Amino acid sequence: MTAVYACVRILAESIASLPLHVFRRGENGDRIKATDHPLYYLLHDAPNEEMTSHVWRETMMTHLLLYGNAFSQILRNGRGEIVGLYPLLPNKMSVERDEKGQLFYRYLRTNDEPSMEGNTVILLPETVLHIPGLSFDGLVGMSPIAASRNAIGLSIAAEEYGSKFLANGAAPVGTLEYPGVIKDVSKVRESWNAMYGGTGNVGKVAILEEGLHFNPISMSPQDSQLLETRQYQLTEIARIFRIPPHMLQDLSRATFNNIEQMSLDFVIYSLMPWLSRWEQSMAKSLLSRDERRQYEIRFNVDGLLRGDYKTRMEGYAVGINNGFLCPNDVRRLENLDLIPSEKGGDNFLIQGAMIKLEDAGIYAKSPSGGKLQGGGT
Numbered sequence: 001m002t003a004v005y006a007c008v009r010i011l012a013e014s015i016a017s018l019p020l021h022v023f024r025r026g027e028n029g030d031r032i033k034a035t036d037h038p039l040y041y042l043l044h045d046a047p048n049e050e051m052t053s054h055v056w057r058e059t060m061m062t063h064l065l066l067y068g069n070a071f072s073q074i075l076r077n078g079r080g081e082i083v084g085l086y087p088l089l090p091n092k093m094s095v096e097r098d099e100k101g102q103l104f105y106r107y108l109r110t111n112d113e114p115s116m117e118g119n120t121v122i123l124l125p126e127t128v129l130h131i132p133g134l135s136f137d138g139l140v141g142m143s144p145i146a147a148s149r150n151a152i153g154l155s156i157a158a159e160e161y162g163s164k165f166l167a168n169g170a171a172p173v174g175t176l177e178y179p180g181v182i183k184d185v186s187k188v189r190e191s192w193n194a195m196y197g198g199t200g201n202v203g204k205v206a207i208l209e210e211g212l213h214f215n216p217i218s219m220s221p222q223d224s225q226l227l228e229t230r231q232y233q234l235t236e237i238a239r240i241f242r243i244p245p246h247m248l249q250d251l252s253r254a255t256f257n258n259i260e261q262m263s264l265d266f267v268i269y270s271l272m273p274w275l276s277r278w279e280q281s282m283a284k285s286l287l288s289r290d291e292r293r294q295y296e297i298r299f300n301v302d303g304l305l306r307g308d309y310k311t312r313m314e315g316y317a318v319g320i321n322n323g324f325l326c327p328n329d330v331r332r333l334e335n336l337d338l339i340p341s342e343k344g345g346d347n348f349l350i351q352g353a354m355i356k357l358e359d360a361g362i363y364a365k366s367p368s369g370g371k372l373q374g375g376g377t
Contacts, residue, residue, distance in 0.1 A: 001152060003234050004145070006248050007241035008065045014271060015278070016058035019300040020044055034295055038081050039286055043297065047072075047085035056087060060131065061274070063090045065241070068133040068141035071105070073123065074285065082286060085129060095130075095140050103139070105130075131281040148240045177213040242270045267304045275299045302333065323350040 022040040023031040034040055047056045056072075064070040067090040075084035092108040105123040133141030145152065238245050244262040245251075282297045312334075319325030328338045328345040339345025 001237065003237040003248060004152060004241075007237060007243045008062055010243055010247055011065060011241065011270070011274065012058045012061040015061050015274060015299070016054045018275075018304075020053065020057070021298060021300065023296050023298055025294055025296065031296070031298075037295065038083070039295075039297070042082060042085060043282070048075075049084070051087075056085065059087050063087065064131055064133055064141070064274075066143065066145055067091060068135075068143040068146075069093070070131040072129040074127050074129055076127075088128075126285075129282065129285040131277055133277070144240055148237075152237065152240075244270075264305065267301055271301065271304075275301070320349055321351055323348045 020043050022034045022037050022043060024034040024037075026032055042053075044053055046052055051059070060070040060072065069090045071088040071090055071093050072085045073088055074082055075086065077083050088107060094106045095103065096106055097103055103125050105125070105128050107121045107123055109119055109121050131141075132139065133144070135141045234248060234250055235245060238248055238250070244266050246259055246262060247266065279297050279299065283292055286297070287295055316325065316330045316333075320327065320330065326346050326348050331338055331345075
């Protein structure tokens with residue numbers, strides 16, 4: 001189904017394209033990029049020697065959307081540091097408990113999997129990064145495809161019907177009526193189909209002899225509401241993955257005024273829940289308990305929430321005029337060259353006319369009659 005493929009591709013590519021950083025928490029609550037942490041390079045650049053971070057995240061997100069779970073094997077060196085993350089196929093993985101109730105992962109190995117021996121491998125939880133989707137038990141995610149198989153199946157059926165209808169040259173199915181007795185019915189049928197069936201025979205004029213009469217009996221696509229069904233199923237699949245219809249090239253209800261808002265809704269209500277699953281699962285599996293007190297793993301979605309140029313400039317102006325943004329803060333967000341500090345690029349500014357409410361009129365009541373030192377008023 002092209003709609004399912006499009007939804008999976010939109011979500012997978014969106015998450016793979018976002019900047020992913022490891023941050024160190026500062027004393028004042030600020031966050032500093034922890035570029036010296038071993039995980040920073042793995043998550044930001046290349047989790048293993050065969051994949052970039054974009055490809056790894058895209059692959060993991062595709063597994064998560066189609067199977068409801070995403071797994072990666074965690075490789076460590078002799079000092080316990082993580083040196084590699086390799087995705088594992090979710091349809092070959094099962095999550096189980098031993099006789100003591102401890103979790104473990106049973107993986108059916110294939111020849112292209114690294115660092116594994118034997119057909120079945122038992123993996124401990126500390127060696128697996130597991131990102132589950134929507135779940136009933138909190139351990140194993142549920143596949144959106146399996147949960148919505150009826151809706152997707154109806155879409156496939158409508159697509160197959162349309163394909164067969166057009167493959168038949170969009171010609172209606174019917175009966176051939178003959179006033180006499182036909183000795184070889186199959187021969188007449190095959191002859192008719194060979195002469196007038198299929199896309200290669202579209203437009204041919206049928207010549208009926210000896211009282212032969214053709215009676216169409218099938219409904220037209222309009223009568224069977226084929227187009228309306230396919231349009232509704234597109235919306236239905238978009239609803240399953242929570243994708244705005246305009247991102248699937250369905251612009252029937254899109255306007256210039258609401259597309260930007262729908263795009264923001266996509267970030268807030270579609271991407272953010274998935275990003276939260278990613279961030280918390282990575283922190284749990286890739287950071288130790290002590291490290292989680294100092295470090296955090298975060299996606300940066302600021303670029304998707306910036307809005308259009310006019311809206312961004314108005315927001316920046318408010319930030320600079322009220323003193324919580326400096327010019328260089330704005331230029332960093334817009335990927336512009338910074339203004340040197342000696343020229344005021346890092347200065348925080350406020351409007352000079354702004355004073356406290358209790359100080360209003362203080363100069364008018366002064367003995368100088370409202371005149372300031374230096375001749376000003």
